[in-house]
Amino acid sequence: MEENKEPKGSSFIGFLIKALIIVAACAGVCYYIVTHYGVSTQNQNTVVNEIEEEIEEIEEEPVEEQKPVAGQVSGFDISFLKQNLEKENKIYSPLSIKYALKMLEDGSSGNTKAQISKVIGDLDLKTYKNNENMALANVMFVRDTYKDSVKKEYVDLLKSRYGASLEFDDFTSAKNINKWVNDNTLGILDNLVDDDTVKPLDFALINALAIDLEWNNKFIPPADDYEAFVAEDFGHIIPEKTPENEDLYFFVTSSMDVIEKEFEGPNGNIKVSGMDIKATIDNYDIVSKLGEDNMRATIKEAYTKFMRDENYEDDHIVGYRDPKKGTSDEDIDKALAGYLENYFDEINANYHKVNKSTDFEVYDDNEVKAFAKDLKTVDGVTLQYVSIMPKNLELDTFVKSMTEKDINKYISNLKTLDYNNFDNDCVTIIDGYVPKFDFEYSLDLMEDLKKLNITDVFENGKADLSNMVDGDAYIGAAVHKANIELTQDGIKAAAASFAGGLGAGSEFDYFFEVPVKHIDLTFDKPYMFLVRDKDSGDIWFAGTVYEPLLYANDTTKEAN
Numbered sequence: 001m002e003e004n005k006e007p008k009g010s011s012f013i014g015f016l017i018k019a020l021i022i023v024a025a026c027a028g029v030c031y032y033i034v035t036h037y038g039v040s041t042q043n044q045n046t047v048v049n050e051i052e053e054e055i056e057e058i059e060e061e062p063v064e065e066q067k068p069v070a071g072q073v074s075g076f077d078i079s080f081l082k083q084n085l086e087k088e089n090k091i092y093s094p095l096s097i098k099y100a101l102k103m104l105e106d107g108s109s110g111n112t113k114a115q116i117s118k119v120i121g122d123l124d125l126k127t128y129k130n131n132e133n134m135a136l137a138n139v140m141f142v143r144d145t146y147k148d149s150v151k152k153e154y155v156d157l158l159k160s161r162y163g164a165s166l167e168f169d170d171f172t173s174a175k176n177i178n179k180w181v182n183d184n185t186l187g188i189l190d191n192l193v194d195d196d197t198v199k200p201l202d203f204a205l206i207n208a209l210a211i212d213l214e215w216n217n218k219f220i221p222p223a224d225d226y227e228a229f230v231a232e233d234f235g236h237i238i239p240e241k242t243p244e245n246e247d248l249y250f251f252v253t254s255s256m257d258v259i260e261k262e263f264e265g266p267n268g269n270i271k272v273s274g275m276d277i278k279a280t281i282d283n284y285d286i287v288s289k290l291g292e293d294n295m296r297a298t299i300k301e302a303y304t305k306f307m308r309d310e311n312y313e314d315d316h317i318v319g320y321r322d323p324k325k326g327t328s329d330e331d332i333d334k335a336l337a338g339y340l341e342n343y344f345d346e347i348n349a350n351y352h353k354v355n356k357s358t359d360f361e362v363y364d365d366n367e368v369k370a371f372a373k374d375l376k377t378v379d380g381v382t383l384q385y386v387s388i389m390p391k392n393l394e395l396d397t398f399v400k401s402m403t404e405k406d407i408n409k410y411i412s413n414l415k416t417l418d419y420n421n422f423d424n425d426c427v428t429i430i431d432g433y434v435p436k437f438d439f440e441y442s443l444d445l446m447e448d449l450k451k452l453n454i455t456d457v458f459e460n461g462k463a464d465l466s467n468m469v470d471g472d473a474y475i476g477a478a479v480h481k482a483n484i485e486l487t488q489d490g491i492k493a494a495a496a497s498f499a500g501g502l503g504a505g506s507e508f509d510y511f512f513e514v515p516v517k518h519i520d521l522t523f524d525k526p527y528m529f530l531v532r533d534k535d536s537g538d539i540w541f542a543g544t545v546y547e548p549l550l551y552a553n554d555t556t557k558e559a560n
Helices: 041-057 075-083 094-107 110-120 144-149 152-162 175-183 286-290 292-308 329-350 395-401 404-412 445-451
Strands: 015-019 029-035 090-092 134-143 165-169 203-211 259-265 268-282 317-320 354-356 361-364 368-374 383-390 427-435 437-443 477-486 507-510 516-522 527-533 539-545
Touching: 075 094, 075 395, 075 404, 075 445, 075 539, 090 094, 090 437, 094 110, 094 152, 094 203, 094 539, 134 144, 134 152, 134 175, 144 165, 152 165, 165 175, 175 203, 259 427, 286 292, 286 329, 292 329, 292 507, 361 516, 368 404, 368 427, 368 516, 383 395, 383 404, 395 527
Parallel strands: 015 203, 134 165, 427 516
Antiparallel strands: 015 029, 029 477, 090 539, 134 203, 259 268, 268 354, 268 427, 317 507, 361 368, 368 383, 383 527, 437 477, 527 539
């Protein structure tokens, strides 16, 4: 009599998500893999025991049902940052994990489905068009001998809802899976899984996504497209920077290369590589405040003393005296006539003027500073990089206490460089520094999902994947890996003109003091970041930066 055998009920569910950011010629890769191995009954029991022991050790952190708001960050998006508070560089893709959980939710039923649904809420995943800069694809690989166990209804659902294709494979090697991943990630990701990972599988669900985008405007311009900034002070233009007038400069030349800056790392200060950012917003109507007649009289008096008194000094004056220049009342009146005409033309033109080294957005309060910059729009999709740094708290303390409401407040209150967005009756000066970084990180996704009360799907006997396959199945492991590299790729620089002098051989310029507000956007200690779809709010990446790229290790210090 033939011995009764327990059917092979464990199958493999592999969600594999890969995401990539390329800035200039620099690349970053993110991929996410969830594995469930087909094993014997004896091994199944061992796995179940191990999972039960792990669950007992976990301090559950219940989360309320998510109710995502279009365009906003959800609690789920930042939950993995809050659960992994190690002081190290971290990167993961919430969008990738959502795709994985959504496909898993579609294949589950009962309490298994309810647990997943409670965490991810009523997700309406955006459809992204594949092109040479962005790619998103799904596939279901099925072992040749296992294809009858996968429900046709589930395969049809994956095709209609996610555009997923169906591939059959003997699973003797990783060759076909790796080729599919490479073909669907803009040719960037190679050899994602090895043969030993693939051989036990019965089937695998794979999602791959990639982006290859430049900044909308460059941090550093090409050398042949570079126009140095001329400093602007108090609504007037300084003609040339010298040691004597250097203290008057609040808007200086933007670097043509990346620059070195000290960063407060977890193990002490380090020298890192990055890009400086600068902007001035002139919202001070100096002519209305001081009166043109009064300003003319003040300038005339200062110029007269400047020309006639060899030892005359005034902190408001920049220039040098030409001893051959005439100093009669007639000479002075003649010289000042042309100077003052240009002087007031420039002052009036500079009111409400914005000078900037590149486009960016800024948020600043007593507790937090935030910097945001857009990547190029492709097929109507604009992704935005946002970095957020606490001013007073350690980053791990800040992340632990922050909520999605906090993050959405920072994002919704970001200011573009428009004079209407900044304080009146002053000149706003923004000076900052954006570090480069390049790192990889792995999440223990199964443990993180258990902390969110997604537990049944990981336990044999409790997992209900009846909408996906015939027979029992459960998830045996979940791992999320990511690698990201953020660099310059230049930003187009702006130019400012300067006032003319008083004729050949003589230079004079006069400056009135005005109220100035400074905003420091220097990121010089640990901070968090997001890469988000500005329209849908999808978070492609989230992470923390504790150690940016060391300046000594940077091989791309010049503009591309």
